[in-house]
Structure formats: C-alpha cells, structure tokens
Amino acid sequence: MSVEPVRIGQGADPDRPESAINMPPDRFLDREEGWLRFNQRVLELAEDTGIPLLERVRFLAIFASNLDEFFMVRVAGLKRRLATGLAVATQSGHHPRDLLERVAEVTHELMLRHAECFAHSVAPALAEAGIRIVRWDELDDTERHRMRRFFRCAIYPILTPFAVDPAHPFPHISGRSLNLGVTVSDPEAGPHTFARVKVPPMLSRFIELGGERFVPVEDVIAAHLAQLFEGMEVLEHHAFRVTRNADLEVDEDETDDLVQSLENELLRRRFGPLVRLEVEETISDAVLRILRHELGAEEREIFRVPGPLSLAGLDQIADLDRAELKYPPMVPVEPRDLQGRTEDLFELIRERELLVHHPYESFVATTERFLALAAADPRVVAIKQTLYRTSGDSPIVRSLIEAARAGKEVVVLVELKARFDEQQNIQWARTLEDAGCHVVYGVVGLKTHCKLALVVRREGDGTLLRYGHIGTGNYNSSTARVYEDFGLFSADPEVGEDLSDLFNHLTGFSRKSHYRRLSVAPGGLRSDLMAQIHQEMDNAARSEPARIRIKVNSLVDEDIIDALYEASRVGVPIDLWVRGACALRPGIPGLSETIQVRSILGRFLEHSRIVVFENSGDPRVWLGSADLMPRNLDRRVEALVRVADPDQTRRLVELMDLAMADTTASWRLGPSGTWTRATHDAGGEALLDVQNTLRGDRHLRAVDG
Known part of the structure; x- marks a missing residue:
C-alpha cells in the first residue's frame, strides 16, 4: 500500500477527523486477529525449548485461559452485533460475519498448534524430567486400584x-x-x-x-x-x-x-x-x-x-516444586532512594518524588508500605483510593479497614464492573462498608480504571499536605510479582490538587476538565494526546528534535492511529511498544515508513503505559492507566501523570530506547500484520533480553542520586 503525501489540514470533512483525510481505507489491521496474534506469541514462548520447562507449561495454560476470554468477550461481541442488526463493518473494513469466519480459521489453527505443542513437545519433555501426565490405559494395576478408591470416596x-x-x-x-x-x-x-x-x-x-x-x-x-x-x-x-x-x-x-x-x-x-x-x-x-x-x-x-x-x-503442573525447571528466583529490591534511609516514607516523598518499577522493585516495600503507614499514622486524617482489581487476601484493603476503624476519613472507589472480578469486588465493597469506609462505585456509564491513592496528612506545623500515588497497575499484591508496572509517589501540591479534584469528580457531581499534571479521560486525555502529537509535527516542520515513543497494551483507536500516520508522513520518528493487539500498519511508504512496532513477552507481563514526546529536546513523559483504545479514551475514567523529575524522565526514555533497539530481542510487526520474532542477530549471537537486563541491572531500576 502506497499513498501520495497530503498537506496537514488540507481539506475539511465535518464528519471525519482531520487526520483521516485522504487516508487509504485498508490502513487498519483487524483488532480481533491482532489479539489472536498476541496469543500466538504466548504460544511461541511455550514452543521455545530454551525457556525452562515448567514455564513453558505455564505459557500453555495462559494461552488456553486467554483464548477462553477472547471467545467469551470478543467473539461474543461480534455475534451480538450480528444478532442485533448492528453489523456494520469493522475498522479494518470487514463485515462481522466475515470476521467471525476469519477468527474461526485462525483459532482452529492455533488450537491445533497448542495441542501439538503439548502432546509432542512439552509432555515428552516433562516425562524426561520425571513428570508424567498419563491416560487411564497407561496406569498400572496399583494406580488403578488407588484411583478406584479415590473415585468412590x-x-x-x-x-x-x-x-x-x-x-x-x-x-x-x-x-x-x-x-x-x-x-x-x-x-x-x-x-x-x-x-x-x-x-x-x-x-x-x-x-x-x-x-x-x-x-x-x-x-x-x-x-x-x-x-x-x-x-x-x-x-x-x-x-x-x-x-x-x-x-x-x-x-x-x-x-x-x-x-x-x-x-x-x-x-x-x-x-x-x-x-x-x-x-x-x-x-x-x-x-x-x-x-x-x-x-x-x-x-x-x-x-x-x-x-x-x-x-x-496445566497451571497445576506449572506450580510443582521443581525449582530447576523454572525461572531463577527473583527477589524484588528496595528502591535505591529508600535504601539506608531512616526517616519515614512521607518525609522521603516530601523531599523528592519516588518512581518505582515493579516487579523489579518491591511492591510491598513501597505501595503496600505507603498505605499501611497511612493507616497507622495518627497525623493522617484521610485516605482516598481506587480499587479496580485486588488480590483475594489484600494487605491494602486491610490497611483501609484499619484506617477507618482508627477514625480516619476513608473513601474507596470500587469498580464493580471489572470483568471477571465483579464478584470479588462486590465482596470487598461490602467488607469495606462494614468497616466504616465510604464506598462508591464511580460515574454512571463509565468504568473507573485509573490507579490512584491520596493520603491527607497534618504536618508538624498544622498544615494539611497531600501525598499521592499514581500507578499503571492494579493494587494487587499477587499480580505485582509478575506484572511489569510503574508507580509514582508525589507530594507535589499540583499533583495533590489534581487528585483531590479527580476524587471529587468520582464521588460527587463535577464537570472538572482542566488538571495541572494529570491528563484525565474521558474528556481531556484524547485531546491532550492529539495536541502533543501535532506539536511534534510542528517541531519536525521547524527542524527541531521531534519523536514519539509509546508503550501500551493495545493500540486500536482509529483517530490516534490516523494522527500517528499523519505525524509519520511529515517525518516524525515513532516507536511503538505494544504488548497485545495493534491495528496500525507500520513501514508503509508514504503513510507509516517512520513507524516501528515492537512487542515483548516473557517472564513478566508487560503492563505499564508510557508516553514520551520529544518536545524539541526536552522530553515530556507520561505514565498511567490508559491504553489507546476507544473504551479507555471515551468510556473509562483514566489518568496519566506527567513525570517532572529529569532523572526519572531520562530513566523512562532509556527504557523505551532499550526495548526498541535492534539489538534487543522482540517481535517486530510488518506492514501486513505479521509478527516476526527476533532472538539472535545475523551472526547468531543472542539479542538482549529486556526483562533479564532489568532484573540484573540495578542502574536501570534505580535513580542515581
């Protein structure tokens, strides 16, 4: 696909975004097939004999669980559109009926490949390691006798x-x-x-x-x-x-x-x-x-x-106590800014904003500690918190309960509609209410997906100071050990005011749209992103440094993609690190030739969202909860926070550059939608593994003081 260049702002169609003017109709990849190709990458990890055996077993289990959810949600959605007569063409131009046929074709292929991997690769390797999954006709007489008793009882x-x-x-x-x-x-x-x-x-x-x-x-x-x-x-x-x-x-x-x-x-x-x-x-x-x-x-x-x-x-098999068949153990470290510090965490946050990277840096020593200290500190007068997904035995929920019982003002926004966690969240909501917390469920018609905590503390001089935490991941102690996420702790008055305003919006009636260091959806985030993309285009036109780097779980929003195409057409380099579905076609002459897309899967689930705009050589970096999907930008409450500390900004830019480098192992997306895995260079040398590098390199996980 090749198109003629178009002047920015040329033409005006009141019914279409400006960035869509003169764009080729086949510029989007199918979101559904893009997601299936993500799950194919999970399967490729299960097929990789260089990965520890029980981790391959777990990837087989993850593939199967992921595919269940895909059918329960995405395929179900396509069928509902057909049944209700809303079967308009998808963003890729395909009718839902045709897309269902394509989904069936791809999933048949992947399910057979999944079964083949288990039967002919993983199961034999397990047997060699002394772990056998056998069928009934392979049992000996003693085992059959034992199973007969087990069946009866x-x-x-x-x-x-x-x-x-x-x-x-x-x-x-x-x-x-x-x-x-x-x-x-x-x-x-x-x-x-x-x-x-x-x-x-x-x-x-x-x-x-x-x-x-x-x-x-x-x-x-x-x-x-x-x-x-x-x-x-x-x-x-x-x-x-x-x-x-x-x-x-x-x-x-x-x-x-x-x-x-x-x-x-x-x-x-x-x-x-x-x-x-x-x-x-x-x-x-x-x-x-x-x-x-x-x-x-x-x-x-x-x-x-x-x-x-x-x-x-197969998770049951992956959980076996065979350390030699798993990834080497990793103990999260305490962030360097906390090491050797005797003063309390609040004093440290007052002095300097703290950026933490999970699971490399400890969730327990930072986020859990922050809320536990807030619950116990007699100077803390109020805690406000969002809960989207949390663990079954949540230390954070226990801290909120303790705070309420101590007489503090505790407000918890529990998102009841967090898919597949609804029942647990209902139970948590009732438990929190019984303890005296004020529990609310957000804004009618919107899911509250942002990850926020606000602690209000009376300082020694009697003034009230706000301490905030803005994260990219859930307040979940279990997933924090395997999900890659960032969290920013701040006592900056602007962040505190933003969090107060946003919580007031969530718990009361407010049409607040302007924030200081936060960008909030719906309403502001989409326009903020578009404005900054166009600013990079203007910078490129003036021959000033211009570049866009984005890390998300999914990139399927048509207007954002069209804006990125538009930026590419005027020469802005664009690096996209997308874990899952990506509807953008990179590398197309005249449309996206300056765009490269990478995906990294491994031991940890890449979950953080990072947006970097070069800003004429003074990068503006944002962290937060939002993927680039219509639901996140228009139908959820999301929040990104601008990173202000130069060292932290540099740290995040370096991480993005590390992931996108040709010397780093990753999957690379081609114009046709095909993902190609790159693990070795032309000379056969293994490419750098981002997660292993972060696990072993303290410099990348801690800011130099």
Whole structure:
C-alpha cells in the first residue's frame, strides 16, 4: 500500500477527523486477529525449548485461559452485533460475519498448534524430567486400584449423571465446564440413550497418582461410568467443553441497586449464549450431532482437537516444586532512594518524588508500605483510593479497614464492573462498608480504571499536605510479582490538587476538565494526546528534535492511529511498544515508513503505559492507566501523570530506547500484520533480553542520586 503525501489540514470533512483525510481505507489491521496474534506469541514462548520447562507449561495454560476470554468477550461481541442488526463493518473494513469466519480459521489453527505443542513437545519433555501426565490405559494395576478408591470416596458422591429422554430434557451446560457425553444402552429395552456427566469444578484438573504422575480427572470418571449407570451398557464416552458469552449487561440509568443488578447478571453469565464448542477429535459423529443440535452450535463454532481439553488447568503442573525447571528466583529490591534511609516514607516523598518499577522493585516495600503507614499514622486524617482489581487476601484493603476503624476519613472507589472480578469486588465493597469506609462505585456509564491513592496528612506545623500515588497497575499484591508496572509517589501540591479534584469528580457531581499534571479521560486525555502529537509535527516542520515513543497494551483507536500516520508522513520518528493487539500498519511508504512496532513477552507481563514526546529536546513523559483504545479514551475514567523529575524522565526514555533497539530481542510487526520474532542477530549471537537486563541491572531500576 502506497499513498501520495497530503498537506496537514488540507481539506475539511465535518464528519471525519482531520487526520483521516485522504487516508487509504485498508490502513487498519483487524483488532480481533491482532489479539489472536498476541496469543500466538504466548504460544511461541511455550514452543521455545530454551525457556525452562515448567514455564513453558505455564505459557500453555495462559494461552488456553486467554483464548477462553477472547471467545467469551470478543467473539461474543461480534455475534451480538450480528444478532442485533448492528453489523456494520469493522475498522479494518470487514463485515462481522466475515470476521467471525476469519477468527474461526485462525483459532482452529492455533488450537491445533497448542495441542501439538503439548502432546509432542512439552509432555515428552516433562516425562524426561520425571513428570508424567498419563491416560487411564497407561496406569498400572496399583494406580488403578488407588484411583478406584479415590473415585468412590472423593468423586462419586458429587457426580450427577443427566440422561436425555422424553422425561429428561437436555441439561444446561455451563460456560467453561468440562463434561463427558455418554451413550448407554439398556440391555433389556434396547434403545440407546445419551447422558451428560459434568466434571465437578472443585476437583483438581489432574489427579496425582504419586511420584509426580498425574491422570486427567475426566479419565478417572470415564473409567467408572458403569457405577453411575449401573445395569446399563456404556457404549461410548467423549469429553466436551462449552464457552459462553460472558459480557454483563447492566443499565445503570435504570437500576436502583447496582450491586444487586450485577449479582443477578453474574448468575446469568453462566448461561449466556454459546460461542464455542470444544470436542476431542475422537468424538463419534452420532454424539457430535446430538451436541450440535441440543447446544445450537454452528459449524464454525465447533473445534475438534486432540485431548485432553481444558489445558488452562496445566497451571497445576506449572506450580510443582521443581525449582530447576523454572525461572531463577527473583527477589524484588528496595528502591535505591529508600535504601539506608531512616526517616519515614512521607518525609522521603516530601523531599523528592519516588518512581518505582515493579516487579523489579518491591511492591510491598513501597505501595503496600505507603498505605499501611497511612493507616497507622495518627497525623493522617484521610485516605482516598481506587480499587479496580485486588488480590483475594489484600494487605491494602486491610490497611483501609484499619484506617477507618482508627477514625480516619476513608473513601474507596470500587469498580464493580471489572470483568471477571465483579464478584470479588462486590465482596470487598461490602467488607469495606462494614468497616466504616465510604464506598462508591464511580460515574454512571463509565468504568473507573485509573490507579490512584491520596493520603491527607497534618504536618508538624498544622498544615494539611497531600501525598499521592499514581500507578499503571492494579493494587494487587499477587499480580505485582509478575506484572511489569510503574508507580509514582508525589507530594507535589499540583499533583495533590489534581487528585483531590479527580476524587471529587468520582464521588460527587463535577464537570472538572482542566488538571495541572494529570491528563484525565474521558474528556481531556484524547485531546491532550492529539495536541502533543501535532506539536511534534510542528517541531519536525521547524527542524527541531521531534519523536514519539509509546508503550501500551493495545493500540486500536482509529483517530490516534490516523494522527500517528499523519505525524509519520511529515517525518516524525515513532516507536511503538505494544504488548497485545495493534491495528496500525507500520513501514508503509508514504503513510507509516517512520513507524516501528515492537512487542515483548516473557517472564513478566508487560503492563505499564508510557508516553514520551520529544518536545524539541526536552522530553515530556507520561505514565498511567490508559491504553489507546476507544473504551479507555471515551468510556473509562483514566489518568496519566506527567513525570517532572529529569532523572526519572531520562530513566523512562532509556527504557523505551532499550526495548526498541535492534539489538534487543522482540517481535517486530510488518506492514501486513505479521509478527516476526527476533532472538539472535545475523551472526547468531543472542539479542538482549529486556526483562533479564532489568532484573540484573540495578542502574536501570534505580535513580542515581
């Protein structure tokens, strides 16, 4: 694809953004296929024999879990658009029906590749290491005897077979459940009958036989079907699995009780429309016909793959205590600014803003400590906090509860609609309310996705000073050990005023749009980003230093992409570090030839969002919670904070340059949407691994004083 250059601002179409003028219609990649190619990169890590074995097992589990969510959300969304008659073309120009066909084609390919990796690469390597996942016919007599006792004591009492006949309608199959489709015959009556046996979700995915030998739980159940259908002849049995639409539909304008409405929707989630039927490739045509008819599955929704199914359960194997088969242990360090300091954390933050990089630098010694000290400090009079996702046993929530019980003013904004964490967030909201915290649920119609904490403290002279934390990741102690994120602690009055204004907006009625060091969505963030992109274009036109560097999880917003294309056309170098889906086509002459896109996956989940504008040689750097997606810029409350400290600015710019360098291992995106993995240079030397470098290089993780 090649296009003629266009003058900035040329032409005016009131119905289209200026940056879209004279742009080629095929300039966007499919968001859905882009996400699938991200999950393909996860699979490539599982296929990489240079990665420790149990980490490869975990990548197999992550791939399967990711694909479940993709079907439950993205495929479900496409099907809903077709069903409701809103089937307009996607940003790539494809009709949702055509896109569903393409999604089915790519996912079939990836699921077969996933099964192949498990059966012919990972499972044999596990066996060589003494860890065996065996099928029932591979068990010896002693193991079978042990499993018969285990079945009778631990499985049989919780099984319920459901026959299908005129008196027994086909049972509902809940989403993500593993099931056995069984055909039985009555020796006296003769007719064949279909029955369904659900594998109880409270059972381990793999039953331990002893000596690091495991058998899939469905094999144990299948071997004892005669006990469930006593007096009947079991003719055949096959595993199958259903994925269902998991999006929640709550009209906040019409409900009087958001919590109750969400709980009702969570009950319905298990029974949403089918979006995928997985069956083992050995399934008979007769049983598949029954499942297809009863479940209403279309041909493209049926996925025949080698067993075993439900490999997200491989996490159980990845968790085995075999340190030699895992990444070397990493203990997060205390940030250099905190080392050897005897004064309290508040004094340090008053003196200088603190930038921390997780998981390389300790979440416990910084974020958890900040809120624990605030809860215990008698000078602290108020704490305000957003919670989007948090851990099951959250130290941060405990600190908020302790603060409320100590008589401090504690306000917690709990986002009830955080997908797949809704039930846990409802429970946390009730726990916090019971402790005396003021709990609110944000702005009607918007998800609150920003990661903010504000502590108000009375200093020795009697004045009130605000201490803030703005993060790129959730207040979650568990994920902080494996998610890469940044957090900025500040006592700057401008940051404090911004946080107060934003919390007032979230808890009350306010149309606040102007902030000092924050850029907030919806309303301001999109226009701020566009203005700074155009400023870089102006700088380039004046032959001043101009460059744009962006790190996000997803880049699919059409207006932002068009603005980046526009900047590329006038010669602005653009570096994009995108973990997941990217709808921008880089390297196209006349459109995006100055744009390069990289993706880095590895031991840690790259999760931080960083935006750097060269600003004529005085870089402006932003950190925050927002990806470059329409939902983040228009339908969520997001916040980016401008980094003011020159050392911290330099640190983040260096990180971006490190990731984008040709000497760094990464996946590189081509104009056609193909990602190519680069791990070695032309001479065969291994390229630098960003995460290993950060894990071992203290200079990149700590600011020199």
